[in-house]
Amino acid sequence: MELVLDAICTPSEDVVAREIEGELIIVPLAAGIGDAEDDLYTMNETGKAIWSRLDGKRTLRTVSAELAAEFNAHPEEIEKDVLGLMAELLRRKMVVVPPV
Amino acid sequence: MGRNVIHARKLKPQEFPFPRDMRSLLGQLDIELTERCNNNCLHCCINLPEDAAARNREMDTVFLLDILKQAADMGCLTVRFTGGEPLLRDDFVDLYLFTRRLGMQVIVFTNGRLITPELAALLAKYLPGKPLEISVYGMHPESYDAASGRKGAFREFRRGVERLQVHGVRFVVKGTILPPNRADMVEFEQWMTELGVENRRPRYSMNYDLRSRRDDPERNVRIEKLRLSPEETVSVLARNPRYVEEMREFCGKFIGPPGEKLFSCGAGHGACIDAYGRAQMCLPLRDPETVVDLHKTTLKSALTNTFPKLRETRATNPDYLARCARCFLKGLCEQCPAKSWMEHGTLDTPVEYLCGVAHAQAKQIGLIKEGERAWEVGDWKERRTRMMETKGK
Numbered sequence: 130m131e132l133v134l135d136a137i138c139t140p141s142e143d144v145v146a147r148e149i150e151g152e153l154i155i156v157p158l159a160a161g162i163g164d165a166e167d168d169l170y171t172m173n174e175t176g177k178a179i180w181s182r183l184d185g186k187r188t189l190r191t192v193s194a195e196l197a198a199e200f201n202a203h204p205e206e207i208e209k210d211v212l213g214l215m216a217e218l219l220r221r222k223m224v225v226v227p228p229v
Numbered sequence: 230m231g232r233n234v235i236h237a238r239k240l241k242p243q244e245f246p247f248p249r250d251m252r253s254l255l256g257q258l259d260i261e262l263t264e265r266c267n268n269n270c271l272h273c274c275i276n277l278p279e280d281a282a283a284r285n286r287e288m289d290t291v292f293l294l295d296i297l298k299q300a301a302d303m304g305c306l307t308v309r310f311t312g313g314e315p316l317l318r319d320d321f322v323d324l325y326l327f328t329r330r331l332g333m334q335v336i337v338f339t340n341g342r343l344i345t346p347e348l349a350a351l352l353a354k355y356l357p358g359k360p361l362e363i364s365v366y367g368m369h370p371e372s373y374d375a376a377s378g379r380k381g382a383f384r385e386f387r388r389g390v391e392r393l394q395v396h397g398v399r400f401v402v403k404g405t406i407l408p409p410n411r412a413d414m415v416e417f418e419q420w421m422t423e424l425g426v427e428n429r430r431p432r433y434s435m436n437y438d439l440r441s442r443r444d445d446p447e448r449n450v451r452i453e454k455l456r457l458s459p460e461e462t463v464s465v466l467a468r469n470p471r472y473v474e475e476m477r478e479f480c481g482k483f484i485g486p487p488g489e490k491l492f493s494c495g496a497g498h499g500a501c502i503d504a505y506g507r508a509q510m511c512l513p514l515r516d517p518e519t520v521v522d523l524h525k526t527t528l529k530s531a532l533t534n535t536f537p538k539l540r541e542t543r544a545t546n547p548d549y550l551a552r553c554a555r556c557f558l559k560g561l562c563e564q565c566p567a568k569s570w571m572e573h574g575t576l577d578t579p580v581e582y583l584c585g586v587a588h589a590q591a592k593q594i595g596l597i598k599e600g601e602r603a604w605e606v607g608d609w610k611e612r613r614t615r616m617m618e619t620k621g622k
Contacts, residue, residue, distance in 0.1 A: 147301075150304060154306075156306075156332040156333075159355060160353065160354065166356045166357075166358060166399060168239050169239070
């Protein structure tokens with residue numbers, strides 16, 4: 130699936146996201162997520178900032194614009210970051226794109 | 230923000246649960262869901278029969294869910310369900326799914342007899358995150374049923390294992406060496422290899438604990454007779470061709486006299502909950518003076534108030550101070566407050582059996598000579614150095 134900035138991504142129901150001691154930890158619940166059953170994932174600050182905005186309402190364009198403003202960064206760079214992360218998380222089935 | 234930033238990455242094993250300065254208050258929580266068991270194993274230190282009286286005393290579901298929530302709030306990443314036989318609880322599936330949905334991985338200790346097709350399918354769909362751990366009591370109906378004290382148990386255990394295999398659920402197997410199944414060891418190891426289970430090598434129980442609630446002196450006499458001798462223990466351990474090398478490596482890092490402080494282990498850094506809602510510093514330590522009733526206070530209070538104080542406990546028994554406190558085999562020896570309490574009802578009495586096993590192992594790897602008592606060895610550091618120099622030779 131080709132991701133576009135108008136897409137809305139939401140966390141999959143097959144993962145649980147937890148914040149522990151300031152770290153965002155993604156815990157897979159179902160088979161087929163990640164490389165092995167006991168894998169856990171973490172995200173850097175950028176990843177956390179993106180993940181926290183996946184509320185089922187914001188498009189990836191909105192997410193990018195908010196982050197560009199917050200971090201005083203170039204919108205094109207942020208959009209690239211957001212699309213890159215979403216592609217990775219989609220591949221790992223940690224996020225889904227709900228049907229419109 | 231910028232190019233070539235990796236935003237999501239897999240946590241490496243050495244990062245669990247995180248670097249020390251960021252470590253959560255509780256990494257793993259052990260919960261004994263019940264002391265009831267559908268087996269009646271000859272050696273068991275805790276089992277109760279499957280009766281209503283035992284069941285009625287146990288934590289109810291609501292209480293357990295609250296404990297699990299408390300654990301998750303403290304950053305716990307792994308919950309181990311054990312027993313007794315944890316699958317005897319009617320609410321096991323509810324507890325399991327609740328735990329997983331809180332984002333905690335689950336380890337289940339079980340004998341496998343109660344694994345239904347439905348449960349295996351559920352475990353395949355909602356992965357535990359850690360392999361199940363299955364205790365094995367023999368490779369034939371005669372040996373297994375005699376060791377487990379239940380006719381027909383072997384057939385149910387094998388059926389449970391097959392159901393896990395059908396659904397691709399990961400598990401490890403752990404052997405138990407008892408008189409009825411001692412002849413099964415080679416067959417067990419072959420079976421383990423054929424199964425392709427996650428164990429790298431066989432694991433055996435053989436140095437059995439006495440009744441951990443000190444509730445059955447007659448049974449304790451029987452359990453003592455089931456223990457392998459120190460020499461037999463070493464011979465079983467040495468079935469691993471790398472045993473000497475691995476033990477030398479281990480001792481190179483972890484031996485040394487413990488001194489007067491009783492808790493040099495990890496007890497109290499985590500918590501174990503018994504079937505009745507009491508928090509213990511470790512699974513076998515049930516001395517009433519060291520447990521916290523979670524009906525009266527929180528798990529966090531146990532971890533931050535009670536356990537740290539208990540961890541400062543110092544030995545006062547002269548025999549312990551003269552021997553264990555000065556013995557450099559600490560690390561190799563399983564002497565600990567829990568074992569001491571089970572055997573003697575105090576936290577600081579030497580357990581002769583464990584002392585014998587540790588000395589037999591130390592002889593095997595060349596740390597002491599025949600007849601030496603390790604607490605009298607003055608040059609233990611030099612011996613450790615020499616031993617490390619011969620590592621792999």
